[in-house]
Amino acid sequence: MESNLALVVALFVQLVVVGGLLLIQPFIVRRGLLFGVYVGEERWDGDEARSITRRWTVALAASMGLGLVLAALVVAIDGPVPLGVLVSVVTQIVASYGTYLWAHFRARRLAAPGAPAGAAALVADKPGSLLLPLASLAIAGVGGAIALAYAWMHYAALPAQVPTHFGVSGRPDAWSPRSFGSVMMLPVATLLMGLAMAVMAVLTARAKRAIRHPGSAASIDAQLRFRRAMANFLAGVGILTTTMLTLLSVYAVRTGLGLAPGLPGTFMALVAAMLVYAVGGSLYLAFRYGQGGARLERKAGSGVLTNGLADNSQWVLGVFYVNRDDPSIFVEKRFGLGYTINFGNPRAVALFVALLVVIAGIVISGLTTPQTHLNPFE
Amino acid sequence: MVILIERDRAEAAYEQIAAQIRSAIADGRLAAGSVLPGVRGLASDLGVNFNTVARAYRVLEDQGFVRIRERSGVEVVTPARQAPPEARGAFERELWELLVRMRQAGIPPRDLRRVTDDCLRRLEG
Numbered sequence: 010m011e012s013n014l015a016l017v018v019a020l021f022v023q024l025v026v027v028g029g030l031l032l033i034q035p036f037i038v039r040r041g042l043l044f045g046v047y048v049g050e051e052r053w054d055g056d057e058a059r060s061i062t063r064r065w066t067v068a069l070a071a072s073m074g075l076g077l078v079l080a081a082l083v084v085a086i087d088g089p090v091p092l093g094v095l096v097s098v099v100t101q102i103v104a105s106y107g108t109y110l111w112a113h114f115r116a117r118r119l120a121a122p123g124a125p126a127g128a129a130a131l132v133a134d135k136p137g138s139l140l141l142p143l144a145s146l147a148i149a150g151v152g153g154a155i156a157l158a159y160a161w162m163h164y165a166a167l168p169a170q171v172p173t174h175f176g177v178s179g180r181p182d183a184w185s186p187r188s189f190g191s192v193m194m195l196p197v198a199t200l201l202m203g204l205a206m207a208v209m210a211v212l213t214a215r216a217k218r219a220i221r222h223p224g225s226a227a228s229i230d231a232q233l234r235f236r237r238a239m240a241n242f243l244a245g246v247g248i249l250t251t252t253m254l255t256l257l258s259v260y261a262v263r264t265g266l267g268l269a270p271g272l273p274g275t276f277m278a279l280v281a282a283m284l285v286y287a288v289g290g291s292l293y294l295a296f297r298y299g300q301g302g303a304r305l306e307r308k309a310g311s312g313v314l315t316n317g318l319a320d321n322s323q324w325v326l327g328v329f330y331v332n333r334d335d336p337s338i339f340v341e342k343r344f345g346l347g348y349t350i351n352f353g354n355p356r357a358v359a360l361f362v363a364l365l366v367v368i369a370g371i372v373i374s375g376l377t378t379p380q381t382h383l384n385p386f387e
Numbered sequence: 388m389v390i391l392i393e394r395d396r397a398e399a400a401y402e403q404i405a406a407q408i409r410s411a412i413a414d415g416r417l418a419a420g421s422v423l424p425g426v427r428g429l430a431s432d433l434g435v436n437f438n439t440v441a442r443a444y445r446v447l448e449d450q451g452f453v454r455i456r457e458r459s460g461v462e463v464v465t466p467a468r469q470a471p472p473e474a475r476g477a478f479e480r481e482l483w484e485l486l487v488r489m490r491q492a493g494i495p496p497r498d499l500r501r502v503t504d505d506c507l508r509r510l511e512g
Binding site for chain 2: 123124125126127128130217218220315316317320323332334335337
């Protein structure tokens, strides 16, 4: 029952965050960009571009609704709730990519020809305050060290079965035989996840600038404000992630030692705070700034986009930026909110692979750790 | 101020960068002491290779427009008070060559005088 509730909540959050952020794309996208294609500022405002956007919005909203209906049908015919949620999520993922690709290939017909100008501000780049991103890096290190040290110090005192999963109530609902892997997995994940989020925040603060010309002053200002806000938002996510996982790591050990019945109420409050922060922060960034400061840079008037963001030859499907000459690691997305990496830069690719390895390692070790759902203390 | 690279121009990217910085220094948009973006930052913003920006900065340093420092970046320098006689002679020859080419290209001496006067006025601010 508890896990069903958690699944339904997860479905709701996923629909609001992913679906909602997709549906508001037309309101936050940079002028000139249409579904990952630079079509130029004039065509972007034309009838054909509007028609593509309108049809994409209708198709996406309809397919999301269809996913929910299918999920409800599965549950209505006495199917398991997880299956219903899975059906809805899969429908949404397929619909998101399907409708995007349809709109992307339509938009390609309107693509602006030729190579855009490269433009850069000839003043030293001040990435804004790095205070919060660097603080999140320090907190990730400290939190990870606390989690690792606590598990290490109490390893010998832990019983043969240790709690490795907790329900919505905060009580353990799965146990694994005590091993170095089962005990240290969570502290290691705490350290790596916190560091990954913090590094992303720092790199975002130093991401490539894409400006308009003429009217570059307003454009540069808009972009700097967006970049700083995005970096601080990610730093906040990193700090919350580290705090949450450190608490989880420490209380997993304490529960195993019999010093606590489960996770403290603070943990669930942190989870709720994280959800509110992530959803609220994403929506705030989208509506306040728009992608790359698009909503602020409207003061830039008739300026046209420059650099890689406007160069169709350097984007694959409007999603992957590949420019071997460009030393940038993080670049603005053409579709969606935030930044992506330059797949033409080996350092950026190495970072991406490292992140994938961390995530895959955590998932695989979670899946391969033998678990029992019988409480060894009862 | 903004620096622009037109990718479809015959002039190499490093030459475009250097020429725009020279102009900005000459007409006062970049004052002596201004710090220019680092090689990595400018290359990243323009989407060009490090070497392109590094080469532009080296050219500017050789020509006496900037000073490249290890830690404090690239700084615009004050124009020299007096050119050495040999340098002065070389510049005069370059100017003469340019004026001859312009004359040969069909620009009459009257227009050459107007152009050089305009350029001098820009230099004097």
